[in-house]
Amino acid sequence: MDMTISQLDPAFQKDVFRCFEEQAYAIPARWLYDRRGSELFEQITELPEYYPTRTETALLENYSEKIAEISGARRAVVEFGSGSSTKTPLLLREMQPAAYVPIDISGEFLAASAAQLQKQFPQLPIYPLEADFMRRLNLPHEVADMPKLGFFPGSTIGNMIARTSVDLLRFMRETLGVGSQLLIGFDRIKDVDVLVDAYDDSAGVTAEFSLNLLHRINREMDGNIPVDQFRHIAIWNDLYARIEIYLEAMSDVTFAIGGNQYNMEKGQRLHIENSHKYGLRDARLMLRAGGWSPLREWSDERDYFSLVLAEAHPHKNAP
Numbered sequence: 527m528d529m530t531i532s533q534l535d536p537a538f539q540k541d542v543f544r545c546f547e548e549q550a551y552a553i554p555a556r557w558l559y560d561r562r563g564s565e566l567f568e569q570i571t572e573l574p575e576y577y578p579t580r581t582e583t584a585l586l587e588n589y590s591e592k593i594a595e596i597s598g599a600r601r602a603v604v605e606f607g608s609g610s611s612t613k614t615p616l617l618l619r620e621m622q623p624a625a626y627v628p629i630d631i632s633g634e635f636l637a638a639s640a641a642q643l644q645k646q647f648p649q650l651p652i653y654p655l656e657a658d659f660m661r662r663l664n665l666p667h668e669v670a671d672m673p674k675l676g677f678f679p680g681s682t683i684g685n686m687i688a689r690t691s692v693d694l695l696r697f698m699r700e701t702l703g704v705g706s707q708l709l710i711g712f713d714r715i716k717d718v719d720v721l722v723d724a725y726d727d728s729a730g731v732t733a734e735f736s737l738n739l740l741h742r743i744n745r746e747m748d749g750n751i752p753v754d755q756f757r758h759i760a761i762w763n764d765l766y767a768r769i770e771i772y773l774e775a776m777s778d779v780t781f782a783i784g785g786n787q788y789n790m791e792k793g794q795r796l797h798i799e800n801s802h803k804y805g806l807r808d809a810r811l812m813l814r815a816g817g818w819s820p821l822r823e824w825s826d827e828r829d830y831f832s833l834v835l836a837e838a839h840p841h842k843n844a845p
Contacts, residue, residue: 534746537658539784542743545796546788553739555685555771555799556631556658560742564635566735568612573731575723579613581831582679582711586616589824593835594620596822597707602627602669604702605677606659608639613679615646617709625651625669629659660690662700674706681713681831684768684802688812691802695816699838708818708836712809713801714829718762725760725769725801733758736773739798749783759795771799809834817841 538557545553559567571579599622605614608628618626626643630636633656640654653666665674676698683691698708725732736758743749756779759772772795780789790796804812809832810820818836825832 539747542747542783543786546783547786551790551794552797556660557742558735558739558798559630559632559635560738560746561632561634563735563738563742564630564632566731566738569731570727570735571612573727573729575727577720577724577830578681578711578713581826582681582833583613583616585824585826585831585833586613586679589833590617590620592822592824593617593709593833594622596835597621597675597709598673600624600673601675601707602665602672603675603677604665604669605629605679606698607631607678607680607682608636614643614677617677618647618650621675623650623675624672625653627653627655627665627669629655629657629663631656631658659701660694660697662697665701674702676702676706676708676710678708678710679833681711681801683710683812684713684804685800686802687800688802691812692815695813695818699817702838704838704840706838707821708813708838710809710813710834710836712804712832712834714825714831715767715803715805716828716830718764721762721769721803722760725771726758732760736771736798740773743783747784749781751781751783752779755779756796766800766802767804768800768802770797771801772797804832 541553545551570576601623602625603621603623604627606629608630628636628640636654636656640652644652653668657663737753740751740753740756744751755776756773757776759774761770763770774795775790775792777792813820813836817838819839821835821837823832823834
């Protein structure tokens with residue numbers, strides 16, 4: 527079914543119009559994940575250059591039993607930005623959870639992945655929640671009184687600037703409650719070539735993923751952006767310790783979105799994603815700023831990636 531402007535997510539509409547009307551030329555990365563974007567991202571995770579998924583999966587295979595031992599059984603596992611939930615079974619098999627709540631902004635993709643996971647765990651109560659997890663959420667009433675373990679893999683926290691990351695961690699704390707725990711992945715700083723290749727693969731899947739944002743705008747907002755006149759660019763910004771993703775105009779372009787006319791000059795860039803990387807202590811500091819106390823941390827032998835288990839202790843007004 528075609529989507530009219532009035533049927534759009536108003537936040538998506540607002541972010542797109544602001545990008546071009548204010549000539550800010552930046553769109554939040556969360557809008558990359560419509561159904562097609564989510565499918566393409568799953569392909570990215572299987573690429574040889576994309577080390578984060580393989581590394582984090584190995585960590586979960588090696589340490590989920592220990593994580594479950596520390597965390598304790600019968601928690602409700604709440605996954606923020608669940609996607610296809612491919613890593614989740616590794617955790618659920620060891621956790622003996624009371625329930626599972628996958629949260630994702632892409633409703634269709636969420637429903638399909640939840641149904642697939644239900645086949646693997648037929649006795650597990652699963653309560654999918656279609657929502658933007660970038661703010662405090664009301665979880666399904668079925669899990670309200672259960673102890674909770676938040677699960678935020680993939681170093682998705684790295685897509686946000688530091689202020690937004692800390693805000694998100696605070697919202698997670700409010701959503702899950704004092705006494706809850708959070709298992710979160712952080713991608714580490716490493717060789718620049720390794721980082722850039724992971725976000726600009728030789729097969730061009732990441733480029734297709736980025737360009738899908740323009741296709742989405744055209745599809746959902748009655749746009750005619752000439753997608754073939756833009757190219758995907760990934761660069762390392764050492765000052766901010768992050769990979770930055772842009773869509774660059776390869777010629778002067780004029781296009782319409784929702785009846786409004788816009789222009790971009792050759793060489794102008796649309797900033798669509800950041801992926802921050804973290805030093806040894808950076809992740810722990812960010813967690814504490816967001817109201818979480820780190821309990822344990824696990825990393826691979828190359829220190830490419832780490833998993834941190836943290837707990838939401840009551841706030842203290844003094845040391």
